[in-house]
Amino acid sequence: MSLAQFLTIFISAVFIYNVILSRFLGLCSFVAISKETKPALAMSLSVMFVTTMSSIITWLIYRFLLIPFGITYLRTISFILVIATFVQFVEMVIRKVSPSMYRFFGIYLPLITVNCAVLGVAVLNVDMFFVKDKAVAGSFFYSAFQGICVGLGYTLAMLLMSGIRERLELCNVPKCFKDFPLAFIIASIMSLSFLGFGGFPR
Amino acid sequence: MKEKLIVSFSPHLHKKESTSRIMWIVALGLIPAGGAGVFIFGYSALRVILLGVISALLTEAAIQLLAKKKVTLLDGSALITGLLLAYNLPPEVPFWIPIVGSFFSIAIGKQAFGGLGQNIFNPALTGRVFLMASWPKYMTTFTSPLNYDAVTSATPLAFLKEGRALGHISYLDLFLGKRAGCIGEVCILALLLGAAILFIKGYISWHIPLTYIATVGLFTYIFGANGLFSGDWLFHILSGGLCLGAFFMATDYVTSPLTRKGQVIFGVGCGLLTAVIRLWGGYPEGVSYAILMMNAATPLIDRFTKSRVYGRA
């Protein structure tokens, strides 16, 4: 396990291959929940929790269940089921802790299940840290850390977007562009600017 | 219902000068760089500049007419966007590139957000990255300086990215503009002259340009070569779009932070991103991307560096 590898994971997951702005995963909640900073932050933390925990659990399942029994082709469906269970759990917690936030999230909370970012990082961990069905050294910790960092990258994009949209609330945006259309255009320009990170060595 | 009181972020101007007067002086400050570009690259450069400016003006007028708003061409902001967009283009691009680019800059980069003072991203750079992503071949074909036959050549930064030696280009060449590059970025002398006008009039402060350039210099000095602390920082400061970006685009009131502290953060951020992309990324130049990314962060920076309101904790 090397510090350099952890640093690489951090920088690439948060900036260079940002899950939303470079990989374009998790866009539905990005466009829908980024209007104000508080819900955006709450959603980001929920997503980060789910990505971290599911990175850990899917790693364990892959290593101790799928590989030994030779059923690695079932990884997509088993990963999704793990994630689904987790999101169910998070949903129960949020409902208890903050019913108003729960109502605000609406459909987008259960939709973390199918947030491509979550499944994406689980699959990415397996692709990056297993070679020919054997775990590389430090694989578990790298995977868990990558789960955290992808969550951080998601948070960064959400914070940037909510900062922008909150400021635009005070401006006189043309009516036909208000809310969603402009949010998509902002997402487009942000992702164009993140093209500058293209071509970095992995 | 008439427009309510608009609480906008910038420009907040308390001097006797109006927004449009500032814009026209900025446009004046941009003329030396454009003149140098035309001198160095010939009539094609002039054509690009004219097309860029005309397209920007027409787009703004058309949109404002269609939206039944006041046509504000005389405030000079569309002119500046057109100029800056043209300055960011190679001299031999097809005629429709500056036209489409300026159209995109004004329509999407500025008017979709609600017009002057409300855009988040620098409009000229928005247009530039759009063009870059759409027609990369045209946007990366450069020509030799002072060679009016339009011989293709690579920019110094491109040479660097490919690992080729730069023996034939001196610092003086870089400073005067004797190199391949975009129309308005090559002649540092002209850019400094123009920036001086803006400094003297007090329209831009040193915070952003200085921190931006210094950060690039420092970073490339430390990391720019195989050993530490041996990078060619002067080369990096004088090449690419750094001076054009640092003095004329990163300093745009509307898209950069309000407070001095925020501006320093902005400058350092731009510098770090530019240097990292130049040294380790896939592109030879990172100024446009760096500034746009920091534009996105500006609302957050403003939020966290706002001066304390009296009476609040």
Added chain:
Amino acid sequence: MKKLFSEFIKGVIGENPTFVLVLGLCPTLAVSVSVINGIGMGFAATFVLLGSNVIISMIKNFVPERIRIPCYIVVIATFVTITELFMKAYSPALNRALGIYVPLIVVNCIVLGRSEAYASKQTVRDSLFDGLGMGVGFTLALILISAIREFLGSGTIMGERLIKGFEPAFVMGMPSGALLVIGLLLAFFNLLKGRRA
């Protein structure tokens, strides 16, 4: 009868999953590069939507609330597998074109979104028409977006080159271009809505 029709139509216009509900963006961005792909994905997703909405509506009273999400996933995954096998057998070219995005219909927000928001609460008949409407709405959105992206990004429609000497804008083949197209289409629709009001 009228109610069923309105159930259907709302999925196409009033609550279009792409333009109004903002769901299913990831596959939309990736697949809407060419019209053929858009149509193929639209049909596949519609089939899955129909099947899962109907089944979930049928079993909604038997599924314990605490594990409902994993249960829905199993149902959806089953239909996706059926679709995938069907496609492999009868339309292998399309299957290859859509690639990984066929199995990824499992994580298409629209499918789980409708199961959770609608099928789990409404009658089988209503859910069927809702699924149909949403699927058709999604397909039409895909066709519209991919027509624009294909034309501007590669100068063709359904593989046929339309204008000679047209320089395609590569950004349209990228997700950034897709986001731009969707944003502008949305603004355009809002404009139309505003005019009518």
